[in-house]
Amino acid sequence: MANLYLLHKHNCMFVVITLLLCHLVYYCVTATTYINHDNGGFNAHLIRKSSRNSPFDKHKKTKIYRRLIGSDTPGSLMRTDPNSGAHIMKFSMGSPPFDIYAMADTGSHLLWTQCQKCKACYKSNFGVFDPRRSSTYKNINCRAKDCRLVGHYKPQDYSRNFCRENDKRPCLYSFSYADGASTTGVLSKETVTLTSNTGKILTLKDIIFGCGYSNNETINTGNEMGVIGLGRGPLSFVSQIAPYVGGKRFSHCLVGEDVDDVSNIYFGKGSEVLGEGVVTTPLVDTDPEEVNYFVTVQGISIENDFVPYNSTGKFPKKGNFMVDSGTPVTRLPQEFFDRLVIQLKKMVKLQSFVKYYPTSSTSNLCFKSKTLPKLPTVAIHFEGGGKLQLAQDQLLYNDEPEVFCFGMAKHTVDGKDFSEFGIYGGDLQTNMLIGFDMDKKLVSFKPMNCASLNYH
Known part of the structure; x- marks a missing residue:
């Protein structure tokens, strides 16, 4: 063929x-x-x-x-x-x-x-x-x-x-x-x-x-x-x-x-994400014939500490994050991930380690705990000033007995960073109404109980 x-x-x-x-x-x-x-x-x-x-x-x-x-x-x-x-x-x-x-x-x-x-x-x-x-x-x-x-x-x-x-x-x-x-x-x-x-x-x-x-x-x-x-x-x-x-x-x-x-x-009609608590950010064309859903993330805050996307603190390149329900774990460029891990370790007083998953070429921060650890407040900051707070049950997953891993990973192969952009994955999209409007070039997020939609 x-x-x-x-x-x-x-x-x-x-x-x-x-x-x-x-x-x-x-x-x-x-x-x-x-x-x-x-x-x-x-x-x-x-x-x-x-x-x-x-x-x-x-x-x-x-x-x-x-x-x-x-x-x-x-x-x-x-x-x-x-x-x-x-x-x-x-x-x-x-x-x-x-x-x-x-x-x-x-x-x-x-x-x-x-x-x-x-x-x-x-x-x-x-x-x-x-x-x-x-x-x-x-x-x-x-x-x-x-x-x-x-x-x-x-x-x-x-x-x-x-x-x-x-x-x-x-x-x-x-x-x-x-x-x-x-x-x-x-x-x-x-x-x-x-x-x-x-x-x-x-x-x-x-x-x-x-x-x-x-x-x-x-x-x-x-x-x-x-x-x-x-x-x-x-x-x-x-x-x-x-x-x-x-x-x-x-x-x-x-x-x-x-x-x-x-x-x-x-x-189509009726799919708009509206009402109180909606965070909206521009949809970015990183290519003249863009086929993916890119937005701009300024950084991530952990409690009151803001971790900028760029270590220099300068405004990042537009379209640095892809919103994709198909990717399970949210993925970050290595340098951004490493700075985020430093802040998490300061605030979560549990034994931790970074675990590498060869099948997906990702590394995750994991905590040893018999029960679900309590994390500090984590929020994603988008272009336009929108701040999207993530729920506790979205941020951790039980990887193995007495091991819980953070729902954001770095994508590496043989220790090298191959990520030119981050990916906002599907695990952090649960209980979130997310709208993609190609006509207005906007992406909108609204935290909610998705199961409740089945009873309206």
């Missing part, structure tokens, strides 16, 4: 994010959604894998790496893992409809699934989509403007004149992930079907997706059949449905892992 490697959006940030998010899932989510064609929004319910309502209970409960998330609003299913943050979203594709379970990923911007005839595909418990059996499947050719949205990448083993020689050839794409996962195939259009919690069916025609013929998941449970990109790119699910739901915006509210309840994600 070397001749399929033509299109490749190998954005640096996309690759890093996918590495951090990729493959290990402990949430299983059922999303129920409904779109009003009068530009009304829709929402989705997500059920964690450990929930009694999880449809993956009958399958092997292995960890996999990546993470994400109503009233009367079509249908999906997701799950996550303490080290992943991935969500698997259920929807249907084709005519007749074929059920797809795809990882919802805020760090990527293409919807893709494995397709028959698959040249090289990973195991799937739910089968593989066969476009030959669908009456609504459409190829996108080289000359189509949609083909140019993926971005052109021409490796050495591929002819540079592929489309020039025949612009009616299929539009090819190839995405690589930093952990070794990849997908290569044909850019296509298909009908996507969503079902509301009241049984109402919504049909969206000509949704652009990647039909993957050569795919590799480095860590796979068999439940994931592809990826549903929720990033800012023109091919993302959020961008494609924007005309139907009232705008390019969405918000999500994740319940804690110890709560047997659903989380929620809201798309």
Whole structure:
């Protein structure tokens, strides 16, 4: 399948994010959604894998790496893992409809699934989509403007004149992930079907997706059949449905892992984060064709001590932090992390050590304690003056018996710092309503009990 490697959006940030998010899932989510064609929004319910309502209970409960998330609003299913943050979203594709379970990923911007005839595909418990059996499947050719949205990448083993020689050839794409996962195939259009919690069916025609013929998941449970990109790119699910739901915006509210309840994600109109206690900060474009959600963090305070992002105390570079529910543990550049650890050790009088996790190339500050330690107040300071205080139960996780680790880590490989920016991960986003508004270029945060949203 070397001749399929033509299109490749190998954005640096996309690759890093996918590495951090990729493959290990402990949430299983059922999303129920409904779109009003009068530009009304829709929402989705997500059920964690450990929930009694999880449809993956009958399958092997292995960890996999990546993470994400109503009233009367079509249908999906997701799950996550303490080290992943991935969500698997259920929807249907084709005519007749074929059920797809795809990882919802805020760090990527293409919807893709494995397709028959698959040249090289990973195991799937739910089968593989066969476009030959669908009456609504459409190829996108080289000359189509949609083909140019993926971005052109021409490796050495591929002819540079592929489309020039025949612009009616299929539009090819190839995405690589930093952990070794990849997908290569044909850019296509298909009908996507969503079902509301009241049984109402919504049909969206000509949704652009990647039909993957050569795919590799480095860590796979068999439940994931592809990826549903929720990033800012023109091919993302959020961008494609924007005309139907009232705008390019969405918000999500994740319940804690110890709560047997659903989380929620809201798309379009009605997804705005409003009211008392909202912290809002500008969305930053670090690249002319930005596809990720970057904001600017000035620093982090521990009680009354402020630790600036830069050791010089100067205002940091704009867009130094990525907000990503798919990355579990919040990640900091090494120098910033080290200064934060110094302050924590001063205030928490417990035996501590820094633990390195080779599988994720991260290091965490851990405390030895038989009970959950009490930490000082920790808050993130954003550009614009917003101060977001984090809850105690978000900041620590029980790593092993009598060991509790801080929910912010540094990303290192062989002792070297490879982080050009920080990542505000999914574990610190629980019990937080977070809104992404691409139209107004704002990100908003509102601490709240996310489980309570299910009773309104």
